[in-house]
Amino acid sequence: MRRVKTLGLLGTGVIGGGWAARALHFGIDVVAADVKPEMESWLCGAVANAEGALSRLTFAPLPRKGTLTFTTDLNAMASRADFIQENIPEQLELKQRMLAELSRHAPPDVVIASSTSGLMPSDLQRDMQAPERFLVAHPFNPVYLLPLVELVGGQKTSEQALDAADLFYTAIAMHPLKVRREVPGHLTDRLQEALWREILHLVNDGVATTGELDESIVYGPGLRWAAMGTNLIYHLAGGETGMRHMLRQFGPCLKWPWTKLEAPELTEELIDRMVEGTQEQAGGRSIRELERLRDDYLVAIQQVLRQYDIGAGATLRAVEERLYEEHAAAARDRATPGGAGLRLVETYVRPEWVDYNGHMTDSRYLQVFGDATDALFRSVGVDDAYRRSGRAFYTVESHVTHGTEAEALEPLYVLTRVLEVDEKRVHLFHALHRRHDEALVATGEQMYLHVDTNAGKASLMDSAVHAKLDAIRTTQTGLAPPAQQGRRVGMSRG
Ligand SMILES: NC(=O)c1ccc[n+]([C@@H]2O[C@H](COP(=O)([O-])OP(=O)(O)OC[C@H]3O[C@@H](n4cnc5c(N)ncnc54)[C@H](O)[C@@H]3O)[C@@H](O)[C@H]2O)c1
Numbered sequence: 489m490r491r492v493k494t495l496g497l498l499g500t501g502v503i504g505g506g507w508a509a510r511a512l513h514f515g516i517d518v519v520a521a522d523v524k525p526e527m528e529s530w531l532c533g534a535v536a537n538a539e540g541a542l543s544r545l546t547f548a549p550l551p552r553k554g555t556l557t558f559t560t561d562l563n564a565m566a567s568r569a570d571f572i573q574e575n576i577p578e579q580l581e582l583k584q585r586m587l588a589e590l591s592r593h594a595p596p597d598v599v600i601a602s603s604t605s606g607l608m609p610s611d612l613q614r615d616m617q618a619p620e621r622f623l624v625a626h627p628f629n630p631v632y633l634l635p636l637v638e639l640v641g642g643q644k645t646s647e648q649a650l651d652a653a654d655l656f657y658t659a660i661a662m663h664p665l666k667v668r669r670e671v672p673g674h675l676t677d678r679l680q681e682a683l684w685r686e687i688l689h690l691v692n693d694g695v696a697t698t699g700e701l702d703e704s705i706v707y708g709p710g711l712r713w714a715a716m717g718t719n720l721i722y723h724l725a726g727g728e729t730g731m732r733h734m735l736r737q738f739g740p741c742l743k744w745p746w747t748k749l750e751a752p753e754l755t756e757e758l759i760d761r762m763v764e765g766t767q768e769q770a771g772g773r774s775i776r777e778l779e780r781l782r783d784d785y786l787v788a789i790q791q792v793l794r795q796y797d798i799g800a801g802a803t804l805r806a807v808e809e810r811l812y813e814e815h816a817a818a819a820r821d822r823a824t825p826g827g828a829g830l831r832l833v834e835t836y837v838r839p840e841w842v843d844y845n846g847h848m849t850d851s852r853y854l855q856v857f858g859d860a861t862d863a864l865f866r867s868v869g870v871d872d873a874y875r876r877s878g879r880a881f882y883t884v885e886s887h888v889t890h891g892t893e894a895e896a897l898e899p900l901y902v903l904t905r906v907l908e909v910d911e912k913r914v915h916l917f918h919a920l921h922r923r924h925d926e927a928l929v930a931t932g933e934q935m936y937l938h939v940d941t942n943a944g945k946a947s948l949m950d951s952a953v954h955a956k957l958d959a960i961r962t963t964q965t966g967l968a969p970p971a972q973q974g975r976r977v978g979m980s981r982g
Pocket residue numbers: 498499500501502503504521522523524527574575576577578579586603604605606626627628629
């Protein structure tokens with residue numbers, strides 16, 4: 489199977505748009521096809537809309553953003569893509585027909601995946617050529633922020649296709665969950681449907697409003713679910729004996745039963761109650777407004793979970809570690825000792841980095857200098873394993889000076905110098921340059937202190953780390969001191 493540089497999309501509605509935003513953000517080019525030409529502007533809007541929240545998800549160094557092209561010609565898309573994701577409406581015959589056509593135009597080593605919410609992969613791959621490269625890859629809305637993707641193979645799906653898909657979705661920061669056996673609705677939608685069916689019954693029977701039922705989740709189980717899920721949470725509910733006690737205590741009510749298995753009839757009255765209930769909950773806020781609110785808290789929740797290395801936060805942490813590692817590896821390949829400093833960062837001004845003047849905004853300078861420091865530290869052995877051993881460098885002082893502006897999309901690089909190093913401290917100097925004219929955009933001077941993170945106090949760095957940092961310092965001693973070194977902020981007098 490191929491290395492994925494270009495993702496092909498068939499269908500660019502809510503889900504296709506979400507896939508486009510996620511793939512582009514993580515450096516994959518996207519060629520998107522839809523029957524309706526007007527979907528092009530909709531798609532661009534959807535991608536731009538997703539960018540706000542996506543850009544806050546992580547500050548790890550990302551690859552250059554992918555480029556987006558749109559076409560109404562399915563064949564043009566199929567011949568350019570290394571991996572194809574189908575996102576057309578949930579109709580079995582339509583999907584079968586379009587997947588068969590796609591498979592005639594896409595080379596056989598191109599994986600084709602369907603976003604179907606519940607159709608069976610064996611049914612979908614029935615008329616395809618090279619059906620072994622087909623699988624279901626079911627995402628969740630908003631695709632650009634939720635990492636879960638269920639991978640389901642059909643009778644003809646090969647292990648290689650499943651593995652290639654696993655690799656691709658991991659590369660775009662997702663959590664692929666391999667479903668062992670195809671079943672209608674896969675895993676998550678079966679669970680969601682069970683809950684939704686009960687909601688419809690309770691509203692239909694006049695027991696509760698949509699708002700009250702949402703409260704019953706939001707203030708309780710919803711908070712637990714983000715990190716642990718129903719089973720582990722129930723294990724805790726059983727006290728010392730865990731799940732066994734839980735089943736003994738609450739198992740009998742499953743037989744009463746509390747809940748109903750048949751969905752209620754969707755009468756006009758029930759539909760009205762559901763619509764009126766949710767409109768009241770929306771309280772006049774538009775769908776766009778509510779989406780922004782949802783996206784903001786989804787980003788914030790994942791960042792909190794990252795601290796606990798759990799659930800979606802563990803995925804985010806693993807993605808960041810990989811991004812920093814890749815960044816440092818590229819820097820190692822590039823960096824040559826001596827010269828005007830180590831060229832540890834090659835980047836560009838991402839569009840979301842600019843302020844209202846159209847220039848790179850203040851906080852991003854520290855981010856770029858931080859990336860240079862990270863790459864330097866990793867190159868001397870201060871990596872994830874080092875930090876896990878309870879040792880790290882903390883920033884104790886930073887001073888940024890600004891030379892000239894950098895505009896959106898401007899290519900940049902950083903030269904880094906080790907000015908001083910002793911057993912506990914490293915004094916660094918970074919110079920950020922525009923690539924097109926070498927102009928000095930900004931400098932960052934920083935002092936780092938080596939810390940025992942368990943004791944919370946300064947400690948001696950590993951002697952090998954110290955030796956490597958000192959060796960870099962030695963190769964740079966012939967360089968003239970930077971003009972900005974030791975500057976302070978203040979107005980010159982007289
Ligand atoms: N909406 C969700 O929450 C969600 C979540 C997960 C999975 N899914 C699945 O994703 C798929 C798409 O759902 P959606 O909500 O994005 O639908 P949508 O209606 O928003 O988008 C479907 C798009 O497909 C296009 N289309 C229709 N026929 C086409 C064809 N023959 N060739 C090319 N394009 C065509 C339409 O013009 C439209 O833009 C469905 O299978 C759905 O079950 C949806």
